[in-house]
Amino acid sequence: MLAPAVLALALAAPGARAQLDALEARRRAEETAVRMLAQQERSVLDTLAESETALAEAVAGWRQAEAARAAAAASLERARQDEAAAQARMQARLAALRPRLEARARLGRTGELQILLASRSLADLVKRRYLMDRILSRDLALLGEAQAAKQDRERARAARQHEAVRLATLAEEATERREQAAARREERETLLAALRSARGFHERAAAEASQQSRKLAEFVATLPPARAGAAPSGFATHRGRLPLPAAGTISVGFGKVVNPKFNTITVQNGVDIAAPAGAPVRAIAPGRVVHAGWFKGYGNIVIVDHGDGYHTLVAHLASMQTAMGEDVEAGAVLGTVGDSGSLKGPYLYFEIRERGRPVDPAQWLSAAR
Template sequence: MVPAAPIALALSLSLAAGGPRAQLDALDARRRAEEAAARMLAQQERSVLDTLAESEAALAEAAAEARRAEAARAGAEAALAQAREEEAAAHARLQARLAELRPRLAARERLGRTGELQVLLSSRSLADLVKRRWLMERILSRDVALLAEADAARDARERARAARQLEAGRLAALAKEAAERRQDAAALREERETLLAALRTARGFHERAAAEAVVQQRRLAEFVATLPPPRSGGALPEGFAARRGRLPLPVTGHVTVGFGKVVNPRFNTVTVQNGLDIDAPAGAPVRAVAAGRVVHAGWFKGYGNIVIVDHGDGFHTLVAHLASMRTAMGEDVAAGAVLGTVGDTGSLKGPYLYFELREKGRPVDPRPWLAP
């Protein structure tokens, strides 16, 4: 049996020499590096559309806060204008009371107490004395009332002035907050544009975005298939198929990407387009191509804000990437009714309109349906 002391001594000398200890440290460092690399890879593999959706949600919240702050600022500005009017009215009432009171007080000062007695003593009869006394009491009563009214008007003016100063301070604070919220929204908008620029120039991101687009197309098709049939009452217009070749574009613009297979010239990736990309300025009105009923109006991953209209005969149209929606689910819309405005929600390409036509849930090329 080997003595314990020599073994312990040998182990101690081995560790001191850096053998096993150095190997353990190296393995630990390698493990930490691999874990860091795995975390970085997971971040890089993160969904492009999820990243974009989070950016859009933050931007939408910042824009909503900016609108709320601007509305509060506008309300404070209106309140300040009203406070100024009330202060001016109170000042005018005070000046009117003082204008009536000044000559009366001056006359009373000139008359004095002895003058009042002389007026009474110069009465020609008892009836005249009673009448003069009554008149003097009326004058005195009016003077007292005018003094009270002047005091009240002065107090009202001071209150109005204080209210005006308070509203002015509130307006300044709200104006500052509104400016800060606008700056926040602008910063997030710039951050989103930076993200989109990176997505457009990175092959890996582009390939993942293309793959995710296929998934979202399938999800959209499944979603359209689950849409409820039209409600009874207020029947949808018949004969949509007869409109082939006569439909207008839903927005004033021109088609940049058509229906079917699309090859990216930079990355040579192939995607299938189920609709049309229409170049149109941000904020332009998007209209219903025909009468129908809105069966969906909301956000959809990969498409942003979308509106789907049921035109009867198994036909639906869809418009996507809207900045705003001007309709709601269940609403009957006429041909040409505004459904929303052009935007870039869910878009990797900036503002444009995506337009689909579906027959019995299946996407069809809209171009033969459009008016020449």
Template sequence: MPAALALALALAAADPRAQLSALEARRRAEETAARLLAQQERSVLDTLGEAETALTTARAELRRVEAERAEASAGLAHAREVEAGARARLRARLAELRPRLAARARMGPAGELRLLLASASLADLVKRSYLMDRILSRDAGLLADAQAAAREGEAARAERAREAARLDALAGEAVERRTQAEARREERETLLTALRSARGFHERAAREAATQARRLADFVATLPPPRVGSALPGGFAARRGRLPAPTVGAIAVGFGRIVNPKFNTVTVQNGLDIAARAGAPVRSVAPGRVVHAGWFKGYGNLVIVEHGEGYHTLFAHLGAMQTAMGEVVDAGAVLGTVGDSGSLKGPYLYFELRERGRPVDPRPWLAP
């Protein structure tokens, strides 16, 4: 029992007001779930899928806005650097020009003419004229560069203002997107809470899950037959008892008939529930070919790998898929990550092993 739940029960037992509050929270969750389902005939799994799609969309929008914010922040930092560089260059050029401009001011309008007339000879005149032209040319270059630096500074200042305004706008949008994502998450959690706490919703979800399990079996039966020469060296059957675990975690629910302790309902489990942290890598247990990688109602993001000899492994409720249909994978290849897509239980990995379409208990096949 989670510590938070144990604490809540203890408080409820000790304080009637806490018990009333817990019952009120449960009632609100069930009412919200009923409103989400709208009609009694509406599919629980469809409603959950829509809530997940809305949550995924909201999170994707939040990631987009955050990426734009990072880009705008980088653009703002760059604009500031350009502006600071332009200002430094302008100060340097003015510092170089200032002494000569002051000297010219002291010489007066006819200062250059007097300097040339003071030449001792024609050669001296030519030399003075040449040096004066060089000085004037360099000063003109410094002045042009100073003007360019001033223009760059102004442009960078304008760009900085634009990026700052864009960053402010994106900050407001990010808050809005985060609020939307949180609302979608709350909606999904409310539905899941009702499914776990209300017998009627739980039984409907169990019936739909059984229907989807049959549809999954039919789907596996329609998968393309193994390619000629695709059998593993020594055969897949020879790997019984030596397969690596598909992810790091303990087996939370085993293969076969499962009795729900709260509602005393019986379901048939065709695979293993492996308790693993969200985002943990999920790996292929043997070489094979990916024959499905996509959404499957009731199983979320589902990857199926064909290993030859009629054997398939199935990995469900993935948070992200990192493979594609038709891809040939080695043992240990990452197929995706642990997630809670299509899950009524939160993040975990659902793992199946099928022999010619028939589910078999994966545990005897896994290495100790």
């Protein structure tokens, strides 16, 4: 064990504290992942879904706290501007009032009386009295405006001080929320690493994914048929000429897939498209959205009915920008590429089904031919 003095020197090195904090966070994440997966009867996909939910809630809390912090910062800036404006008004009124008061002080009461006594006539006396009253009224008005500006300044100063305290509190909360989100993200990444590196976890995940694939097929079969009397869509005529739903390349094809690390075989009813996270996912042809929501093992999915018994499905979306029942045109944005429900990180999973039966998308996409 390091002596306290040596440990103190180590922690004093630049970046040492941050590295130790990162290692501690990873250690906690690994312990959490092992604990979550240690129960052999527990569903791997359910565990992943819970991890994703915790991450989403932490990120949402962070964004909410950050929005509140930004609003408080804007309020603080407005309070500062209000205080500066009130200070400027007060100084301007005092600057205008100062020479007038100094002149009045030099005159004194005797000086004012002399001005009145120097009148050449009664009309001149009345005029001089009127002008002196006007001067006095103007001076009093300037004084009142200066006092009002001072009160405005004090109110703005109090508001600024209040907003400064509130901003500091919200900034601290935003930092805590950000750290919580980072911890949840670390836990999820560690969980995924365990699934990828341990054969037992990998095989369990593959078996559950196969089961969910069958459930997805059953779900698609229950989708409502095309509207009665709807004209043929002509979807089949576009075979070999359809665009990719997202800019990228097909990384894993349709059918049997062999895992190079564990030599396990899984069957894909669609294709994996390597596309950057956040990239728009578009409808490849006109149709109607018949499902937009979460599906275990696939994350956020959108299913579009193109008529004539054809459906397309996009999965693992980061966000969905459409809703069930919405009619969409070719090229309409359905969502964005993400990693919801994914065991592989961000990518897009894509299926084409003909009367419920999965078909190889590569035979339909122009980019794959």
